[in-house]
Amino acid sequence: MSYEITKENIEQLKILVEEENKEQVVALIEDLHPADIAEILEDMNAEEAKFIYLLLDGEKASDVLVEIDEHDRKRFLKVLPPEFIASKFIEYMDSDDAADVVAELDEEVQKEVLNEIEDIEQAGDIVDLLEYDEDSAGGIMAKELVAVNENWTVATCLKEISVQAEEVDEIFYIYVVDDTEKLKGLLSLKNLILNHTNAKISNLYDPEIKRVTTDTRQEEVAEIMDKYDLVAIPVVDDIGRLKGRITFDDVIDIVREEAEKDYQMVSGITGDVEPGDKVWEILRARFPWLLIGLLGGILGAVVLGQYEDSLKDVTKLAFFIPLIAAMAGNVGVQSSSIVVQSIASGVKDLETPARKLFKEVSVAFFTAAIFSLLIFLFNHFKYGDMNLTLSVSISLFIVILFASLFGTVIPLVLNKFKIDPALATGPFITTMNDVLGMMIYLMISGYFFDLV
């Protein structure tokens, strides 16, 4: 099938590029989807990619540019003159893609490119879109849509649509507006086709329509479209005028992006890396958590240093340090990630705070009881030293309670202060849980062994 690019294709293409065989290269790529061409270009070196790219015609070239990784695109656009960017790329693009590309340029270049765009309406659309926060509905919407006036008939609509539709790749829905451009409702193509040409739109449209405003956060847009299975949603301004629309493909990207961000946080990676990235890029993404881990480890060593005498007298205490630290870390991450995932999924939270606290305490209490009992039994039969057995079990009990509550409360607090709650599953708090767990352990042991 055409979406299977094989290593053989790539090798073949590389050979043709090396031979500078333009005809054969064009023959191989001209029927490919822009997304496939972008994928191929990312597997080529800069020289090869440039050779292939220059063989694409205007519209295809701009479609491919939209599909390329942001990082590569930036580098590529840096070497092109503004009038080339405007006339070869921007003019073929939908307003949302065009605005994204322009936003990636340096401010100086932005102005030049905007001035070079011949279609003054398109330039205006891009300038409008650049005003919005890039994470808001305004920042991801496209201006291209099909809108009809509520006072028209089906016949007028069909004529108007055939004009407007030229600019719009997929219609999905027809939006109905009044004379002041306020959004009144939605008309499905199906309804349009199935009704008589003299019928008035005002009698056909559905006024019950989900909408978002230009300042709605993109996560909320995704949530609404996902919940109601919407293929597109209209975006209105504060007084209800239709400004643009957001389509399902944007939502898939948002859902994926959000999930990846949280995943990276909990696995201790900062930023978006893949095995294909450069060595230093991977290093840079991994460094921060490891550094915090190292500092946590050093702090742990300092804490243990305070109890050097205890550890010398009762060396067995040292055996359970990793267990206490690991359980503290694990319980903390579990608690945090359940909260983070529920915040991210946007499930409405209708439990009272008292009920929530009671439940978290119950879970923590049972968890603590079960695992303390297990380690009590192990120690009792393995070492038979009641002081040791009690030290470890009681410490584990307290540490689990503590880590659970800490893990639950921190993301909620972060969220309250509009900080990404996923931070709680990340390095800092896990490490803190580790270190605090050890302190609790050694203090309690000190009590049982009367050492400190």
Add this chain to the structure above:
Amino acid sequence: MSYEITKENIEQLKILVEEENKEQVVALIEDLHPADIAEILEDMNAEEAKFIYLLLDGEKASDVLVEIDEHDRKRFLKVLPPEFIASKFIEYMDSDDAADVVAELDEEVQKEVLNEIEDIEQAGDIVDLLEYDEDSAGGIMAKELVAVNENWTVATCLKEISVQAEEVDEIFYIYVVDDTEKLKGLLSLKNLILNHTNAKISNLYDPEIKRVTTDTRQEEVAEIMDKYDLVAIPVVDDIGRLKGRITFDDVIDIVREEAEKDYQMVSGITGDVEPGDKVWEILRARFPWLLIGLLGGILGAVVLGQYEDSLKDVTKLAFFIPLIAAMAGNVGVQSSSIVVQSIASGVKDLETPARKLFKEVSVAFFTAAIFSLLIFLFNHFKYGDMNLTLSVSISLFIVILFASLFGTVIPLVLNKFKIDPALATGPFITTMNDVLGMMIYLMISGYFFDLV
């Protein structure tokens, strides 16, 4: 806006339900979207939910049923007679939802329900769909779609569509088939509207069409639809006959599901839990990893027990146990999750194995070098004991190298054997890394201190 259900709404509704005020309850919920009603029901207790549910009319009731959490739905359907399920719910549903619901029933009940469905064609569709693996394209597709014959004209099509469209909520694309029902291509509604009624379909349709077969894995379906921004994709059988279609809302669900599964794995939770779940459900989801963590901790204690004398002689060695264990675990999870995420995102992997190995070794080497140097400097200036300093630094170097390679290779191997690579980020391997890290540390220290 209508999608904002507030706590106040819920409280008000609960009071009305308690008063058994049917009229007011209906007034409050009748204009709500089924997804909203489902959300409300999930916040009610069983009695309240039942009271509200019985007030819904047939179509709305079945729409709500589709939106309810699978777990709650199963419990609910258990108490209903088969003929009721068939006539009140199944008959109003699209074939994919109907098949999902039927699949959740016990086998005995399944047969009875299928026999009670009056529309024999619908029953046949459901039986067909139940044949497919639930994670394949066949398992998620719906039979409802609009198909036209390549030999028809635009006029015939419009007439046919008005008949077929009654069963299909949203048309999106019109599929073109030949006389043997083989998929030939795709016709957009836009094209249909914009062409003359006498035009022949065979001249209008686009034969370049992405398709999947009934046995394509759902992750691959999602990947293809995401890559090419498809709102729907046709599903064909092995000889190319059109069997059904999959729409974008299924893809959003798949993307979310996959991301959540990986996220849960890396945070040590088995299964899908939310803070709103029951105490024992949360406990059950958290128990397995904690148990493995505990066993790992016990194994760690046993390993350390082997070196009791060393630890007694050089107590300072114990200070760095948490550091070594934490770094081993962190490095391992980082390496694994980068690989897992890249497998999950379906990015084509076109690097040679030799190049890949070289790069991973480079990253591991630099990471190990940086952090060993840092801990070397700390120990040198803090304790000034060269044996201790060298033991910790060299161990950390080896442990990081080891954990990196382990973390990279394991998910690749798992993937090769068709096991979910995300397992590598989970409990078992992290714990193994911890324990092996400590063993390496104590063996190397033994060499420097000549203790064992």
